[in-house]
Amino acid sequence: MRLYQVVFKDILRRKKRVLYAALGVIIATMTVVGVLTIALAGQARIYDQLEKYGANLSIVPATRSLDTGLGDLTLGTVTVGDNYISANRLPQIRKITDDLIRQYRDDAPNGNIATIAPQLLIQAEVKGTSVILAGIEPQEELAIKSWWQVSRGEFIKGDNQAVVGSIAADLLKINIGDNIPVNQANVTVSGILDATGSGDDYRIFVPLALLQQSFNKEGMISTVDIRALCNGCPVELIAAAINKDIPGVRAVAVKQVAATEMGMLDKINKLMIALGGITLIVGMFGVVNTLLTSVHERIKDIGIMRAVGASRNQIIKAFVIEALIIGIIGGLTGYAAGTLLAYVIGPLIFEGTTINLVPLYLPIAIGLAVVIAILATLYPAYHATKIRVADSFRSL
Numbered sequence: 001m002r003l004y005q006v007v008f009k010d011i012l013r014r015k016k017r018v019l020y021a022a023l024g025v026i027i028a029t030m031t032v033v034g035v036l037t038i039a040l041a042g043q044a045r046i047y048d049q050l051e052k053y054g055a056n057l058s059i060v061p062a063t064r065s066l067d068t069g070l071g072d073l074t075l076g077t078v079t080v081g082d083n084y085i086s087a088n089r090l091p092q093i094r095k096i097t098d099d100l101i102r103q104y105r106d107d108a109p110n111g112n113i114a115t116i117a118p119q120l121l122i123q124a125e126v127k128g129t130s131v132i133l134a135g136i137e138p139q140e141e142l143a144i145k146s147w148w149q150v151s152r153g154e155f156i157k158g159d160n161q162a163v164v165g166s167i168a169a170d171l172l173k174i175n176i177g178d179n180i181p182v183n184q185a186n187v188t189v190s191g192i193l194d195a196t197g198s199g200d201d202y203r204i205f206v207p208l209a210l211l212q213q214s215f216n217k218e219g220m221i222s223t224v225d226i227r228a229l230c231n232g233c234p235v236e237l238i239a240a241a242i243n244k245d246i247p248g249v250r251a252v253a254v255k256q257v258a259a260t261e262m263g264m265l266d267k268i269n270k271l272m273i274a275l276g277g278i279t280l281i282v283g284m285f286g287v288v289n290t291l292l293t294s295v296h297e298r299i300k301d302i303g304i305m306r307a308v309g310a311s312r313n314q315i316i317k318a319f320v321i322e323a324l325i326i327g328i329i330g331g332l333t334g335y336a337a338g339t340l341l342a343y344v345i346g347p348l349i350f351e352g353t354t355i356n357l358v359p360l361y362l363p364i365a366i367g368l369a370v371v372i373a374i375l376a377t378l379y380p381a382y383h384a385t386k387i388r389v390a391d392s393f394r395s396l
Contacts, residue, residue, distance in 0.1 A: 018322075018325075020286075021326050022326045022330045024282070024283035024285075024330075024376075025283055025326060025327060025329075025330030025331070025373055026329075026330045026333045026334045027279060027283055027334070028276075028279045028283030028284070028334070028368075028372060029331055029335065029337075029338065029368055029369045029372075030334040030335075031279040032273075032280065032338065033334060033337075033342075033365050034341035034342045035273055035275070036273075036361060037338065037342035037346070037361065038345060038346045038349060038350075039272065039273075040358060041342070041354065041355050041356065042346075042349065042353060056226055056227050056228040056235045056238075056253065057228070057235055057238060057239055057253055058223065058224075058226075058252050059085065059093065059223065059224040059226065059249050059250070060222075060223050060249070060250055060252075061083055061084060061085055061222075061248065062248050062250040084120075084220040084221060085118075085221050085222070085223075085249055086219060086220065086221075087118065087220065089246055089248075089249065090116060090221075092245070093224060093242060093246065094114065094116055096241045096242055096245060096246075097113070097226055097238050097242075098112065098113045098114055101238075113228075114228050115140055115144055115227040117137055117141045117144045117225045117226075118208060118224050119135065119141070119208070119221060119223050119224070120134070120135035120211050120212060120217060120220060120221050120222050121133070121134055121135075122135070122215050124215075126172060126180055126181070126204065127173075131172070131203070132202065132203045132204070133203070133204050133206060134204065134211075135205075135207065135209075135211030135212060135221075136156075136205050136207070136208055137208055138157075141205070144225050147196065148193060148196070148200075150163065150191040150194070151166065151192050152176055152191060153176040153190050153191035153192060154190050154191050156191070156206075156207065158188075160188060160207075160210065161187060161188055161190040161206075162180060162187040162190065162206045163189070163193055163204075164191075164204050164205070165193050165201040165203050165204070166193055166194060166196075167195070167201040167202050168201065168202050168203060174189055176189055176190070176192065182210065182211065182214045183214040183215050184215075185210055185213070208221070236253050238251070238253075239253045283372060284372050284375060284376045287326070287372065287376035320374060320377060322377070323370070323376070324374070326369075327366070327369040327370030327371070327372065327373035328366060328369070328370065330369040330372075330373065331362075331365045331367070331368065331369030332362075334369055335365035335366070338365070342355050343355045
């Protein structure tokens with residue numbers, strides 16, 4: 001009879017003891033797989049939010065503040081730099097953005113790739129109240145702010161239409177069909193936006209060209225929002241290229257804005273992985289304890305094997321085969337249990353997170369479980385080789 005057949009028969013005879021040994025491996029593997037799955041889903045959730053809500057890049061005029069004074073007398077600060085971006089910069093901004101995306105992605109479509117939404121902000125009075133008028137390119141702005149919903153009426157379709165933020169509409173008593181004076185022009189309110197929880201709730205949005213003409217700001221814009229083809233596109237490289245090649249503007253990647261949130265997530269992931277590591281160590285000691293107990297229970301069997309000519313290496317090999325079986329069972333079960341744990345706990349940690357099965361973690365789980373089981377088996381196996389034949393027969 002071959003050695004592995006002896007081990008299999010012995011395992012079937014001691015099913016409960018083997019199950020106890022595997023339980024430590026299962027719990028350890030389950031914890032690690034659950035942590036990794038939840039962490040991956042959390043990162044995907046944040047990136048999805050960045051993809052869905054807002055631009056990948058924001059471009060503003062490169063202004064700065066300087067302290068002024070005369071001798072020891074401080075005269076306050078002054079802002080240096082233009083407060084507007086020339087619309088002539090838009091083709092150069094698009095070229096830099098689209099070219100870098102094409103270098104990064106072979107499947108990028110021909111023609112314009114990124115969505116570029118310029119915006120002009122003007123403070124004006126409407127019905128005796130100071131309010132921000134935002135000049136936009138309607139379709140580009142809607143593509144950038146995909147979460148916008150029109151609660152009443154419809155979005156801008158004509159050159160003389162406007163949509164109003166929810167709070168601005170309430171404060172100014174504006175309804176659908178009202179006319180709003182915009183300096184030298186009038187616009188008709190076509191829609192009221194749903195509340196967004198942002199500054200958009202306080203603004204009135206009109207076509208960009210109309211606002212530029214009404215306030216003699218032709219060719220001027222206040223900000224430019226850019227949405228690249230994908231969230232994985234090299235937005236940091238695009239921002240750096242724009243800052244380097246286009247004077248008078250400052251480009252900021254949204255990923256940089258979200259660095260704090262991602263940093264906090266990274267710290268949480270490290271803490272969870274540390275807890276998983278502690279669980280691995282505890283599980284390993286559990287396996288060692290169970291196998292040591294098994295060695296004491298099997299003194300007679302080990303002695304008989306030694307009496308019929310089994311070498312110390314064969315005794316160790318028998319324990320290693322048993323460890324492999326425990327590791328495979330623990331890895332498979334731990335992967336399934338860890339994934340189930342992630343499905344239960346993941347949405348509680350990251351609200352609205354969708355947990356997906358990660359097949360890549362299956363071989364990792366099995367490999368980790370096998371390593372834990374083998375390491376935990378080394379000492380019990382070594383202890384078993386020290387059992388003398390005479391001692392085993394005294395236990396009969």
